[in-house]
Amino acid sequence: MPAIVLALVRGLLLSIALIVATAPAFAASFEESVAKFANDDFSDTDDAVGEIAVSGNPLAFPIISALQDERLMFDAETKKVFVKQADGKIIDAATGAAVDKLPDNAAAVSLNNRLRRSVDAALGGLTLLSPDTNTRLTAAKSVFKSHEEATLPTVESALAKETNRSVKQALAEARAAILLFKSDASEVDKLEAVATIKARGDQEALALLTEISGGDQPANVAKAAASAISSIQGTLAIWSGVQNAWYGLSLGSVLLLAAIGLAITFGVMGVINMAHGEMVMLGAYTTFVVQEVIRTRYPALFDYSLLIAVPLAFLVAGAIGVVIERTIIRFLYGRPLETLLATWGLSLILQQAVRSAFGPTNREVGNPSWMSGAFELGQITITYNRLWILCFTMAVFGILLAMLRYTALGLEMRAVTQNRRMAASMGIATSRVDALTFGLGSGIAGIAGVALSQIDNVSPNLGQSYIIDSFMVVVFGGVGNLWGTLVGAFTLGIANKFLEPVAGAVLGKIAILVLIILFIQKRPRGLFALKGRAVEA
């Protein structure tokens, strides 16, 4: 009897003691947990990290991050623990009170690799509860990557409290990732987790699922994971196709922009202008000069710098083009190979002139704010500058086409192209038209330079890197046909980008060059060849 009473009383006391110990007094427990660091024993430290991480105390984060950086000091005699803050100030870890100086025998709490992992996990868990949405989102993403089992309770409590949709989504994914790796999670939980991760459907999800399907999982889970993997792979393949197509369009627009001026001088006039690339370069340097003036005089106008540079580049390159035509090219009509050599010499002169004036190194051309940054479309990232260049190219192409079709100069240009002598006898000043046509082609190259300055290095060699590609585009598309140039540029751009993942960037480019060489054998006049007697003229 007394023994039973005694036992009952003991049990009662024990439960009371337990309640007292756990429920009301986090503070007491927190201090005790902190004191464990002073033992400098790996398993005590591990316990302390676990307890502090779930304590909810505001000091938890500074303490654990101090531990991570080995700034957490302890005094073995007094069993006191201090945080040496990044700015050098010292606080008492248990109370947060400022301390003047560390005791003489204070040492850093030591860490091992296992501890470092739990410290990382604890920190990830702690930031999950941060008031800042972005911090929470980053934390949830990092937990998804680390899928540390220890953070599960924190993730779950954060998930329960979370109101922001995207953070909630990220937390749910993080939870799913943890559950998948948790060996004692129920099958239902795991299946649900696979579904959540499948819905995420990106490269990381794929990596995660591949990783777990290697481990030993219940049959159902393994099956679900395998089907999720194949479904994600399917989606990813489609997205990478879309991505390649976009890159191809983007490259195609750059090629088109560089080649469009050439399509006029080479295609319409039949003049081989090897200095075409240098016109592009001059356009890019015009942009540089405009931006320099704006930076020093009118910084507020920086966002408009490109709008100012476009007409200026057209004028600069166009004027130089007219001068070249009047002084050199007009003496060489009917001698295309000599024209080629003379314009090559000209390109050397222009390059060297720019090198002397602006130096041989790359010059800095900035992106206006509306051209920097990117947005996500599904699983691909589209940068604004590429998008704008695509739009700009299409606009230039449209304007040029309209100009040739509807203006008087366009009419005269077409007339001279088709039959020079007939046009002359109808009263068209053919030499004036020649000069203007050449100026137009060069001016458009200058405009291309403005756009290319946004994505390429502005150096004296800028033009060189485009000249061969531009000729390929024009020859491939068919000389004398702007639509051919358009189709040629986009075909080459897209083909290049689809070959790149298979063959690598350089081999892809070589393959394209070889294909063009073979293609020209098959269709010597390009995709859209001019027909009739004009060809032989």
Added chain:
Amino acid sequence: MAHVLTRSLDRAATIFVLVVAACGVLIPLSNLLLPAGSALQVPTYLVALWGKYVCYAILALSIDLIWGYCGILSLGHGAFFALGGYAMGMYLMRQIGTRGVYGNPILPDFMVFLNYSKLPWYWHGFDMFWFAALMVLVVPGLLAFCFGWLAFRSRVTGVYLSIITQAMTYALLLAFFRNDFGFGGNNGLTDFKDILGFNVQAEGTRAALFALSCLALILAFLICRAVVSSKLGKVLIAIRDAESRTRFLGYRVESYKLFVFTLSACMAGVAGALYVPQVGIINPSEFAPGNSIEAVIWVAVGGRGTLVGAALGAVVVNYAKTFFTSGVLAPYWLFMLGALFVLVTLLLPKGIIGTFNSWWDQLGSKRPNADSAAREDGVTEPKMAE
């Protein structure tokens, strides 16, 4: 046949052969026999430099053969030159043997460095000189044959041909820059030790290489002369001046073009092969499209369709390049070179020799016994487009 070897050209050719032969004998002798520091002694560095010019002159001859006499403007002859150079470079690499940094008896240093476990199949045989020498002719020749076979049969002419030859050399440039292509990537092939057992660096070897280059130049010149003054050469000139008309007359234009294009590529390959041991390095920058165009301008400066002029132009332009790029005028060299391109095409379309020949003929026509046929051959003003 007799009127083909007209007097003025014949004289120029004889003078040319004699001058080159004299250089080929006297310069090495003076370098080797006279004491160093003597006023008449040619220093070794000059022997190597002039050896380089002679190789360029062979390249220029090969371009003149197709451009001056057949109207094919190749912007890819630098590629044939470099391929010949690489073939020779591969032989020289295999001769290094265990003297390389890694001391591997089979693999060249760069292959050890890039973790090759065995020699790539296309490197086999290059330890034998006769095989390398054969490849110097075969590789550029085969490439030119395949390229020309495709291009000429589908009647790719004029600037289109120029542009695709440029694309060809550009593609090769990109390929040879790749490390896993097996030709040393952007470092190329260098650190050569021996050629046929003789030290490449030794004065005697350099002098011998110079003499050989001169001999090769004379041979190339004589071959070109033989081609252009034969009946075949007449057809080539006909193709240059009126391709369609020649075809309608029943000549297989593409066969003629293919033959002369392949021959020219082989000559360029030999030039490259002689160039490499004298310069001591071959790297992918030799494939740069700019080099090929520069070689064309040598021909234009000297005089298209004169052979002697091409060789002269190569030497003159390269001498000027060495002279100007080593002095205070270095930053202005590209201006001069650019201006040379422009001015020669505008003001001196016949080049130095062509212009000189015109003057000579004008002088001669005032004399009673001038050979009026002189002007019709070789120095007719090139006419490209139909």
